[in-house]
């Protein structure tokens with residue numbers, strides 16, 4: 001069948017990889033090319049297992065890195081604690097590494113079968129699944145592009161991220177994001193000197209209300225991330241403003257101040273949010289990745305879920321053969337429990353993300369010590385290595 005995938009991010013490219021041997025696949029991506037800017041993600045859990053099954057784990061692993069751990073520090077630069085990654089990575093059987101989001105995208109592009117038609121600068125405005133459209137062509141779905149053209153195919157998969165343009169059509173009333181009361185900004189910039197100073201440990205500031213991270217992204221670049229609490233009622237995507245960032249996050253740590261001075265004009269800046277959809281498909285339109293079940297960066301598993309969900313969808317479609325709707329229902333039945341478990345974990349960790357008071361900061365410092373207890377390394381693999 002012909003399949004149109006909306007969004008050439010992580011879920012879209014992973015799905016295209018899996019469907020290409022059996023189907024004619026077109027990917028419509030709104031950006032002019034692969035998205036370069038990015039942040040470091042931890043890759044483990046269900047997506048890791050799926051990437052092994054897909055035969056692409058080595059392509060991703062060679063682009064990743066295993067840090068020694070995290071170093072916490074006070075605004076005067078004093079170290080306040082450490083977490084080592086070693087025990088966690090060992091408990092996960094080595095199925096863990098850190099990787100820049102753009103490297104995941106590049107890795108998926110490197111293994112993308114040639115038969116996939118990947119169109120950049122192709123923004124989808126809507127996918128149509130009205131009762132009239134379904135009555136006219138029950139086994140087809142239509143997407144409308146910004147350039148005024150339409151594409152009709154046997155299946156449309158919306159992989160267009162947490163702010164999906166399609167989710168509201170599949171699950172009316174659920175098109176909006178569900179904000180979690182945080183705003184996050186991040187960027188990469190060249191700074192070999194600071195990269196060498198940061199070395200094998202990510203730096204995280206031990207501060208109240210606002211938190212900064214800095215890490216070496218290879219030998220020559222530094223990645224930074226900034227998080228702050230905001231009104232949870234806000235839903236509109238904020239506009240990146242380097243001067244605001246420099247004002248709001250000054251004084252968290254000398255290394256973070258240095259990185260702030262290099263804030264570019266344009267960078268990733270968005271509300272931390274989940275996507276909730278009580279149903280994932282309608283007729284021949286189905287949601288995948290963040291568009292279906294964004295768990296937010298608080299869960300630390302969005303990329304993993306995006307790859308795992310795409311692979312689960314492809315497997316269910318393969319098993320269902322010509323009975324596409326059966327495959328879509330089976331995908332949701334099998335994959336929703338994993339996605340919802342991860343979303344619950346994201347919500348329950350929300351209040352700990354950025355301490356709101358000195359008392360909460362102290363509590364976090366105590367909880368951090370629990371990570372060095374032997375029991376935690378036995379519990380984590382059971383929690384994260386879901387099928």
Ligand SMILES: Cc1cc2nc3c(=O)[nH]c(=O)nc-3n(C[C@H](O)[C@H](O)[C@H](O)COP(=O)(O)OP(=O)(O)OC[C@H]3O[C@@H](n4cnc5c(N)ncnc54)[C@H](O)[C@@H]3O)c2cc1C
Pocket residue numbers: 006007008009010011012028029030031035039040041042043101122123124125159160161162163164165184186225288289290291294295296297300301302303304305306
């Ligand atoms: C700061 C930060 C840190 C994170 N850390 C982690 C982590 O440690 N571990 C982890 O696993 N995850 C992490 N995540 C989450 C992770 O990045 C996402 O969950 C993951 O990228 C989801 O993949 P996706 O393909 O579903 O969506 P996306 O990666 O958002 O891709 C969607 C694609 O669709 C395109 N698109 C959007 N609208 C349209 C349209 N209308 N028409 C055509 N194309 C469109 C977009 O340009 C984009 O390329 C983090 C996220 C952030 C922001």
